[in-house]
Amino acid sequence: MPIADRMIARVxxxxxxxxxFEEGRRLKAEFGPDNVYDFSLGxxxxxxxxxxRRILREMTAADGLDHGYAPVTGHFHVRExxxxxxxxxxxxxxxxxxxxxxxGAAGALNDILRALMNPGEEFVTPAPxxxxxxxxxxxxxxxxxxxxxxxxFHLDVAAIxxxxxxxxxxxxxxxxxNPSGAVYxxxxxxxxxxLLQRASARFGKRIYLVSDEPYRRxxxxxxxxxxxxxxxxxxxVNSFSKxxxxxxxxxxxxxxxxxADDAAQILAAAAAINSMSVVxxxxxxxxxxxxxxxxxxxxxxYRRRRDLxxxxxxxxxxxxxxxxxxxxxxxxxxxxxxxRFTQILxxxxxxxxxxxxxxxxxxxxxxxAVPEAVITGSREGFRRALQKAQG
Amino acid sequence: MPIADRMIARVxxxxxxxxxFEEGRRLKAEFGPDNVYDFSLGxxxxxxxxxxRRILREMTAADGLDHGYAPVTGHFHVRExxxxxxxxxxxxxxxxxxxxxxxGAAGALNDILRALMNPGEEFVTPAPxxxxxxxxxxxxxxxxxxxxxxxxFHLDVAAIxxxxxxxxxxxxxxxxxNPSGAVYxxxxxxxxxxLLQRASARFGKRIYLVSDEPYRRxxxxxxxxxxxxxxxxxxxVNSFSKxxxxxxxxxxxxxxxxxADDAAQILAAAAAINSMSVVxxxxxxxxxxxxxxxxxxxxxxYRRRRDLxxxxxxxxxxxxxxxxxxxxxxxxxxxxxxxRFTQILxxxxxxxxxxxxxxxxxxxxxxxAVPEAVITGSREGFRRALQKAQG
Numbered sequence: 001m002p003i004a005d006r007m008i009a010r011v012x013x014x015x016x017x018x019x020x021f022e023e024g025r026r027l028k029a030e031f032g033p034d035n036v037y038d039f040s041l042g043x044x045x046x047x048x049x050x051x052x053r054r055i056l057r058e059m060t061a062a063d064g065l066d067h068g069y070a071p072v073t074g075h076f077h078v079r080e081x082x083x084x085x086x087x088x089x090x091x092x093x094x095x096x097x098x099x100x101x102x103x104g105a106a107g108a109l110n111d112i113l114r115a116l117m118n119p120g121e122e123f124v125t126p127a128p129x130x131x132x133x134x135x136x137x138x139x140x141x142x143x144x145x146x147x148x149x150x151x152x153f154h155l156d157v158a159a160i161x162x163x164x165x166x167x168x169x170x171x172x173x174x175x176x177x178n179p180s181g182a183v184y185x186x187x188x189x190x191x192x193x194x195l196l197q198r199a200s201a202r203f204g205k206r207i208y209l210v211s212d213e214p215y216r217r218x219x220x221x222x223x224x225x226x227x228x229x230x231x232x233x234x235x236x237v238n239s240f241s242k243x244x245x246x247x248x249x250x251x252x253x254x255x256x257x258x259x260a261d262d263a264a265q266i267l268a269a270a271a272a273i274n275s276m277s278v279v280x281x282x283x284x285x286x287x288x289x290x291x292x293x294x295x296x297x298x299x300x301x302y303r304r305r306r307d308l309x310x311x312x313x314x315x316x317x318x319x320x321x322x323x324x325x326x327x328x329x330x331x332x333x334x335x336x337x338x339x340r341f342t343q344i345l346x347x348x349x350x351x352x353x354x355x356x357x358x359x360x361x362x363x364x365x366x367x368x369a370v371p372e373a374v375i376t377g378s379r380e381g382f383r384r385a386l387q388k389a390q391g
Numbered sequence: 392m393p394i395a396d397r398m399i400a401r402v403x404x405x406x407x408x409x410x411x412f413e414e415g416r417r418l419k420a421e422f423g424p425d426n427v428y429d430f431s432l433g434x435x436x437x438x439x440x441x442x443x444r445r446i447l448r449e450m451t452a453a454d455g456l457d458h459g460y461a462p463v464t465g466h467f468h469v470r471e472x473x474x475x476x477x478x479x480x481x482x483x484x485x486x487x488x489x490x491x492x493x494x495g496a497a498g499a500l501n502d503i504l505r506a507l508m509n510p511g512e513e514f515v516t517p518a519p520x521x522x523x524x525x526x527x528x529x530x531x532x533x534x535x536x537x538x539x540x541x542x543x544f545h546l547d548v549a550a551i552x553x554x555x556x557x558x559x560x561x562x563x564x565x566x567x568x569n570p571s572g573a574v575y576x577x578x579x580x581x582x583x584x585x586l587l588q589r590a591s592a593r594f595g596k597r598i599y600l601v602s603d604e605p606y607r608r609x610x611x612x613x614x615x616x617x618x619x620x621x622x623x624x625x626x627x628v629n630s631f632s633k634x635x636x637x638x639x640x641x642x643x644x645x646x647x648x649x650x651a652d653d654a655a656q657i658l659a660a661a662a663a664i665n666s667m668s669v670v671x672x673x674x675x676x677x678x679x680x681x682x683x684x685x686x687x688x689x690x691x692x693y694r695r696r697r698d699l700x701x702x703x704x705x706x707x708x709x710x711x712x713x714x715x716x717x718x719x720x721x722x723x724x725x726x727x728x729x730x731r732f733t734q735i736l737x738x739x740x741x742x743x744x745x746x747x748x749x750x751x752x753x754x755x756x757x758x759x760a761v762p763e764a765v766i767t768g769s770r771e772g773f774r775r776a777l778q779k780a781q782g
Contacts, residue, residue, distance in 0.1 A: 002597050002653045004509050007660040014663045043459045053456070060451045065444070067637045068434045103494055103641070103669045110668055118395045135667035141532075206393050246458045248674030250494070262393045269398040272405045276526035277501055278494045282673045283639030 024351050031349055037378035039366040040351040042178065044245040049295040052244055056288050070280040073271050074101025078290040085293045086255050090228035098256045098267050101281035102274060105214045105239035106132055108254040112235050113140040115269035116169055116208055123170035124163045126155060127359035128330060130178045146359045152321045153180035155188040157195055164199050170208050171196060175224060176215035179358045179365040180330045181323020186225040193231030206261045209234040217243040217296040219325035220303050232259040240289045243296045249285040302327050305368040308375045316383040329366040334389040338364050344389050348381030415742050422740055428769035430757040431742040435636040440686040443635055447679050461671040464662050465492025469681040476684045477646050481619035489647045489658050492672035493665055496605045496630035497523055499645040503626050504531040506660035507560055507599055514561035515554045517546060518750035519721060521569045537750045543712045544571035546579040548586055555590050561599050562587060566615060567606035570749050570756040571721045572714020577616040584622030597652045600625040608634040608687040610716035611694050623650040631680045634687045640676040693718050696759040699766045707774040720757040725780040729755050735780050739772030
């Protein structure tokens, strides 16, 4: 086999995803795009804020716009602007030198996991978890260990404690959560921070907390608490993919808590990985994003969709927890086999993702980053699928 | 140590580079930027073609510009446009499905090395080589094995043959070469292709040729020949960093020869790595670049600088080979210790890179992607440094 041995299973896994995608295209071609209800993608469809579009037009119209290499860690004025914002969000001052601009949150997570972890070590993450985490584990040659959450997908700190071993280097959380929509409370974060202090002492090595927060600005009636006040040995990861609908332009960042053990060394190691992998985060868009840090996409449109989707599922008889953030619903599959249930939904021309892709079999994920007509059009299909599954 | 063991030496190496950079800044602050002659960076300073700037303004002015995720392999229309261009350059038809859009050439090289190579395998590259290659080897957990070139920095195929072992999976070439400026001839590539056919048969496994060509459009009086006609088991890597002066926007690509063993599988594996690492190449700039594939920066300005720099070195008594492409000169250090000689040059406020950073001690690299005034201003300093070294 000419490709690397370790890539064979990965290529096969990607082929399965591609086949699902192709089948969606085939359905749309056969039945017309308006008659296929595609909830399978997490691609924001709300336009970027008008303020962002204006800034981008201004920047590209200016004479002498420089597209040369950016500094490895990102433009200083960009990190300075982000430091101000992070201080508001996290409640402590963060020097620009502890911020690294990255190729999206994916780039940031790849950078920090490789920076902190030796091959064979483990990171613990609550399930359900974003499916990219398995990829980042693969690239860093480390193991993903999942810990269950409670019935509302909130942190079960005792379950995390059980999952910790002498091989654990990182606990990775994602709040607001993809796929569950849970937003962890200050009390949960505090309990987690206390656990990690105790566990670091017990195992005789520092366990870091990495908080992946790309949906921070997409919340309904809750605020996302500051992980930095709950545990000093923390790294925050974020991106502009969702809050500015810039997913394809790949701008993210990470920030290391200034009181984290060896904070400067951690940033330097993450910057080294960043430089070796991608050289720098794209130059124009990091600067454009930094100029509209107060702006965000229209969250009210996501809220309307959430409520519409929740009402449809409720009417049909599905069990689910109302999401507090992000743009996903994660209902219980009416049959134990969630992959089978996604096939039943597909017979109704409804495309969703099985829960086992997120480490949580028995559920399925709906991305409601879709036009409202897709939601209303799918109501009868969801109802029939439930009846079919139960019948 | 809280960072990963394997990162400790890397962080130290990056700290050395950062110190050099900081010392350059300190010199500029002390003596004024016009009195420091900085030839240390490979950052194109020629502006992007006006046609590109116009396209970018048009795209950002349009209503409804979509910044959502791009397909993992890149937008189809972008790959279709590139297929046409690659056919002109490589002399054979290349299906868009064998092209992958990447985060610069660095992203492409990381993708293809991880796609092809098992940990512990080797790639062979002629020295001097681009210093990023050591980083890509580190990330893929494989070994860089260098082979000497001839006195004019052209391929020594016998030396490459000697470097091949049963662990060799890839030969990686870079033409036009950074740092030497050599452009390998059709006969050299043919001899290399023949060698790799023989060696693949002898070792009972396919050795692939990866050709890294980001300076393809920056050549003087020579054309860059087609590697695809020299050896079918080849992958071409390129970027828009130099030809459009877009280095900071991170748009590159790779293309697999359609007759390469398992071509589709190789592309799929590289795409999987790309997806796991960075999700997609930045969306707006890949589309903007694809609309100006005929355009390139003004090469005549690089030629004037090359000639000016070469005249200055010649007058001062340096030994060097006139570069056929790219924007670097790689003279012989007048003393064996090239690091020591870069320090002597620094006393003249001239900043260059030591040859050992490129696997070739005894030389030093000048990047002439600088204003002409920097070159003329440095003439006396180069002369004095040579005298000092020889005295």
